[in-house]
Amino acid sequence: MAGLLYDHTSGYPFLVSRLCQLIDEDVSIQKNFHSKKAAWTQAGFFETLRMILSEKNTLFESLSDKLYTYPTLNNMLHSLLFTGKSITYNYYETAVNIASMFGFVKI
Numbered sequence: 807m808a809g810l811l812y813d814h815t816s817g818y819p820f821l822v823s824r825l826c827q828l829i830d831e832d833v834s835i836q837k838n839f840h841s842k843k844a845a846w847t848q849a850g851f852f853e854t855l856r857m858i859l860s861e862k863n864t865l866f867e868s869l870s871d872k873l874y875t876y877p878t879l880n881n882m883l884h885s886l887l888f889t890g891k892s893i894t895y896n897y898y899e900t901a902v903n904i905a906s907m908f909g910f911v912k913i
Contacts, residue, residue, distance in 0.1 A: 810851045816912065820865050821858075828854045872908050879904045886911075 815821035833853050834845035844850065873880040882901040885891040895913055896902055905911045 807846055807851065810848065814855065818909070824858060824863065825851070825854050828857050832857065869908070869910070872904075872910075876901070876904050879908075879910070883910060 811822055811825060815825065829845050829850055830842065833839055833850045834842040839845040839850055873883070878901040882893060882905060886893050893902060906913050
């Protein structure tokens with residue numbers, strides 16, 4: 807479970823805490839997972855990912871606001887994610903710096 811959490815969150819404290827909370831409090835009471843032990847499995851983890859991606863939370867709202875505030879960041883991430891364009895790390899490139907600072911990309 808620790809490996810799944812780290813692989814999907816890179817240890818980001820809010821995400822780790824929220825995923826654990828959802829597994830413990832919400833997934834474990836679903837009829838599919840009839841117990842806390844059953845919820846703390848790969849299936850329970852992926853159910854929790856589905857839940858967190860569909861909820862409104864402060865982290866996702868903050869990240870969305872950053873995309874509106876920094877159009878160059880938005881354009882760069884769009885190119886990276888939707889066209890597959892490679893982005894070379896350049897400290898002096900504003901969009902790359904902002905993406906790194908806000909945690910959109912890992913360098």
